[in-house]
Amino acid sequence: MKLRLAFIVFFEILFLTTSDAALVTTTTHPSVTRHAKFVSSDARHPAQESGSPTTGDPVPTSIPSDDYRQTCGIADGVTFVQSQADAIALSNCTDVVGSLTIQGPGITSLAPLSNLRQVDGTLELGNLKGLTTLQGLESLRIITTGIQIHDIPLLTSVSGLVSIKKFPRIFQLTNCDQLRSLTGLPLLPAGSIQITNITITANALLADISALSIFATQRPQLGANVVIASNPALVSLQGLEGINQISRLRLVNNQRLSSIRALTSVVTWGPGPIEMMGNTVLCDLEGVNTTIIAQVSWGSLTLQKGCGGGVMTGGPGQLPPGVSLVSTKSAAVGRVTAEGWLLGMMILLTWDSCNYLLSRNLEYKQ
Secondary structure (H helix, E strand, O other), X not given: OHHHHHHHHHHHHHHHHHHHHHHHHHOXXXXXXXXXXXXXXXXXXXXXXXXXXXXXXXXXXXXXXXOOOOEEEEEEXXXXXXXXXXXXXXXXXXXXXEEEEEEOOOOOOOHHHOOOOEEEOEEEEEOOOOOOOOOOOOOOOEEOOEEEEEOXXXXXXXXXXXXXXXXXXXXXXXXXXXXXXXXXXXXXXXOOEEOOEXXXXXXXXXXXXXXXXXXXXXXXXXXXXXXXXXXXXXXXXXXXXXXXXXXXXXXXXXXXXXXOHHHHHOOEEOOOOEEEEOOOOOOOOOOOOOOHHHHOOOOOEEEOOOOOOOOOOOOOOOOXXXXXXXXXXXXXXXXXXXXXXXXXXXXXXXXXXXXXXHHHHHHHHO
């Protein structure tokens, strides 16, 4: 009988212990559980030693120590934050498993995310009509895949990203009408981040992208895909000096762009397409390495000089008028493929060889 009572007491204690643990790891804010199933670690903030639930508590007043970790999110999925209440529910989260999408007009502050350190995927910030700053993300140090910032019309600074040590290889900035520069990106050594995709489009006041100097490409990795379009205040490409390989380029409709000298460092172009046009005051193409003509292997190569330059094209094996292998400064528009160029060179070499053999034959007969 005593042995039986001992077993009963043991199992009751075990049951109560596991039930309390379940409360700590499964309590979440109801508005977040609609979008994400959280995976919580056992670590607690020092202020929570009393055993209260970790998710949904007030935002900690100070940045936690490095040994504090709270994991949340969906592995290989996306965690959505679509309201200020959703952000508060993540106030103790330090590591997001999977991607994190923050979007919704009701979000006016990212301060509740001040403990966030790592996103194992893409960080997307979009459709945030009431957000003016990214302050609150200063603890963020690692983003593994990409960062997308779009449709934040009142955003004036990206300084909340300054602490990132491992920056992703994909960077997108679109429709941020009040942003004048990218000052506030991580203060890392120039060329320290290997980039594969840069997209900067439709930012009405953006005039300076020099903070992109942290990006670079490095052989034998695949070159970068670069899209810089419809930024009416942008005056130069300063900041892209570390890009020495470009797979695809779309540089169009930047009305005040007057210099592309930052592209002189590009030594590998293609496979293409490469497109530069609609840049009204781009009066010369100094900065385009002449190897571009031979290296674009598919699609088209389009180089259009501003200042009223006309449209001219060249067929297979024929360089367009105004384009030479010595300089592209006077180029208006060139469309040429590597196959066509090589065919033309083979024909030229064959013709020279035939002339040489013919002249030698005539000398022999004489």
